[in-house]
Structure formats: structure tokens, C-alpha cells
Amino acid sequence: MKKFLTSPRIWSVIRTIRPWVTMIAVIAILRYTGLLAGISVVAQSALMKTGVLDASPAPPAVARDFDYDFSVKDLNNNTIDFKQFKGKTIFLNLWATWCGPCRAEMPSIQQLYEQIDHEKVVFVMLSLDRAEDTEKVSRYIKDKGHTFPVYMPSGYLPEQLNVPSIPTTFVISPQGKIVSKKAGTANYNTSGFKEFLEKM
Template identity: 60%
Template sequence: MKNPFNIAIIHVLWRHLRPWAIFAIVFVVLRVTGALSGVSYFTSSALMKTGILDAATAPPAVMKTFDYNFNIKDLQGQVIDFNRFKGKTIFLNVWATWCGPCRVEMPAIDELYKKVKDNDKIVFVMLSIDKSENFTKVVDFTREKGFAFPVYVPSGYLPKQLQVSMIPTTLVINSDGKIVSKETGTTNYDTPKFKEFLESL
């Protein structure tokens, strides 16, 4: 026979925990599908502070090889062959000036960059996919925000791996050219765990 007292406790707990359970389920669905990148700037900013958006630090079971065969351009207009970054750990973030979720995560990325910028084994590539005619807008946005990390734009063709359907998308490529991390949507990278993960590659 079921204990009425235990049943009552279960009902009370469910009544109080149900909103959080629903929130957790919705969050997981949004994160897994990549739809979290469409959540509002203010909602994403609030979630960043909870720790729920912290970047994962476990490499995937199957690591794909990254295609280095393309060019990018820095904010001074210099074209750079991406192959020059081979042999280094690369933090590559695909973003755009019009992307609210991108803007949310950028200050934390900038803080992470400042902590590891003296490590010559790590390279940051903040790759704006704004239209080419908006190059000046990318330059102005970066200067206005005062970001320290290096910003680039595509210079011609981008490999399929970077023709992403959702932004922000961030890849971490290890020194062997393997993609060891991929995050879609607003993510907090400025954590001790992620810094340690980046430095360990």
C-alpha cells in the first residue's frame, strides 16, 4: 500500500520543481538544435551569468580534420593564408555585427583571449561573416567595443566546415588539425576549465 505522506511530498516537490524542469528541458532542446542562438540578447546575457552556458571541455568521440585551405583578411586589409596557423591550437569564432547572441559572448571571449594571448601556441580567429561591402562596419564595431582579440573577414572561398547555418559557431582546432570542440549559440568560454582545456591541446 502506498504511503499517503510520501505521495503528498512528491506532489509538493513536483509543484515547486516543475517550472525548473520545463525550463531545463526547453534549454537542452534549444542548445542541442542550435536554436539557442536565436534567443534574445537580454535572455542570453542573463543565462551567461548562471553558468549554464559554460563551454564544454570534452573532445568529441570522433574528431574531424579541419580544412586549412582558404584565405582570410585582417582589419588592415592584409590577406592571410590560413595554412600559416597549422601546428597551433586555434580558437575560431564565426560571428557577425548584426548577431545579438554573438555580441553577448564576445566580452567573455575577449577576457579569455587576454589570459592566453602570450601563449604562442594558441591563435584566436574572430571571423566576421558580414557582407564584404560592410567591411568598414566590422572595423568600426571592433574599435568601438575595444576588443583586444584579432578580427578577420573571409577573403574569397570558405570551406564547408565554416559555411555554418547558425552563428555564433566556435571551433577549436588542435595542433594536429583535428576539430576538438564545436559550440553553436551563445557560450561562455571565460572559465578556468575551458582555459585549461585550451592550453592542454
């Protein structure tokens, strides 16, 4: 055993893997404590200030019909049939409290929300947190001073909303077409994006 531990080859392997083990341990600790999301928010927010992440309408390859056949619930646990939003432009953002990139783009969404005619454009901030975390979601929104409408799934979500990553933002036209889909953090508080929403 002693010979094994003093072998130059073993120490060479240990020296090679030590930085990787350390990095994995640090990431695991940050993830477990929730600090990783905080670091992500700071980094994403800094990028947003440069203008690199300014949103521009990103139409999907094929303008598909949006499936309105599902329900959401508000933070007071009232069930809302999504069909009630038909005929209006919908800004639909999928997010979660534990998602750093989601949290980073929320101030820009709030600023956009404050400038938009809510008779024409409906905001649906759909939290994908667990159903039992409604209070956590509500507290987060209140603490940040966000006033846009926040909802959570009420059971089934259509296939279109089963996205591989969040944040993901859809814009649905009054005619029921998905006219824009953006995965990842973006700054939505731009004159171009506001004009895009208002001209539909």
C-alpha cells in the same frame, strides 16, 4: 458586404488571429530597426551570468581533419593564408555584428583572450558580415574595446565553416584535428575551458 462584416463567425476569426498578427508585426519592426539583436544580447548576457551557458569542450562525433586551404583578410584588408596557423591551437569563432547571441558571448571571449598565451593559442574571430561592411565591423570592435584578432572571409570558405547558425566556435588542435565544435552562445571565460586550450 455589410452582412459579411457583421457576421459573428468573421469576428471570431479576427479575434483569433489578431494576437498573431500583432506579434508578427512587432517582431518585424524590431528586426527591421535592429532592436531585436539588442534584446537578444541582453537576454543572452543575463543567462551567461547564471553559469548556465558556461562552455565545456564539446568534441564532435568524429574528430575530423581541419581544412586549412583558404584565406582570410584582416580589417586592414591584408590577405592571410590560413595555413600560417598550422601547428598551433586555434580558437575559431564565426560571428557577425548583426547577431545578438554572437555579441553576447564576445566579452567572455575577450576575457579568455587576455589570459591565454598567444604563442600557443591563436584566436580567429571570423566575421561573416558582408565584404562591404568591413568598416562597420572595425567600428564595432573598436567601440566595444575588443583586442582579439578579427578577420573576414577572403573568398572561398571550406565546407566545414559553412555552418547553419552563428555563433559557432571550433577548437582545432596543433595536429589539425577539430577537437571541439560549439553552436550557440557560450561563456568561454572559465577555468575549465582555459585549461582545455592550454593543455593541447
